[in-house]
Amino acid sequence: MRVVLAALAAWSSVPIAGVWSTAIAGAPSAQFNGVWKLHVSASGTYVITKGAQRLVVGKATFKGGTVTFHDLSGPASCIGRQAVGSYRWALSGTTVRFVPVKEPCAGRKLVLARVFRSPRPSS
Secondary structure, X not given: OHHHHHHHHHHHHOOOOXXXXXXXXXXXXXXXXXXXXXEEOOOOEEEEEEOOEEEEEEEEEEEOOEEEXXXXXXXXXXXXXXXXXXXXXXXXXXEEEEEEXXXXXXXXXXXXXXXXXXXXXXX
């Protein structure tokens, strides 16, 4: 029973575990145009990719309707004071929307402040 409860606690702390994608077109800088994926593990580790490029690795923490993204590494990661950004999030079926609350990193905001889709229905 403890294993089941621990698994449920871990799952509930990362309610959007899975792979989510969004497409960007007409960005102010062409480097942002394309298909982006947000891979979120059950432990909260996230990886942001564009095509085959692994650009950001970090840790996401969820508290109520807010998620905090903390970039840790990668060629496009936000560093220093810009490493941490928070968003309100809303899950609806196979989509999740992120709305910035406090986001000092313009690049992360350009990628994350939109609707992401998952091929799987949420539970």
